[in-house]
Amino acid sequence: MSRSPVSKDELERxxxxxxxxxxxxxxxxxxxxxxxxxxxxxxxxxxxHVVAQEGCDLARIQYAAKTTSDxxxxxxxxxxN
Numbered sequence: 001m002s003r004s005p006v007s008k009d010e011l012e013r014x015x016x017x018x019x020x021x022x023x024x025x026x027x028x029x030x031x032x033x034x035x036x037x038x039x040x041x042x043x044x045x046x047x048x049h050v051v052a053q054e055g056c057d058l059a060r061i062q063y064a065a066k067t068t069s070d071x072x073x074x075x076x077x078x079x080x081n
Contacts, residue, residue, distance in 0.1 A: 004077070005076070012032060016031045018072070022067075030050075
């Protein structure tokens with residue numbers, strides 16, 4: 001299955017929307033995509049960093065981030081500028 005090309009900014013926006021759709025993740029403020037040291041176009045060498053307000057349900061947010069990351073890596077390829 002081919003993956004759709006997407007910019008880093010767009011992927012961060014999509015990830016934020018998907019993570020916020022999970023119950024208990026209302027306090028998520030932002031998402032940042034961080035590339036691995038060997039990231040090349042066509043690879044999935046990136047991870048999501050989640051920023052949330054104090055008092056959040058950390059376990060729910062970690063679950064949502066992991067699930068979302070796995071889904072997005074199957075769907076999208078990040079375009080590098």
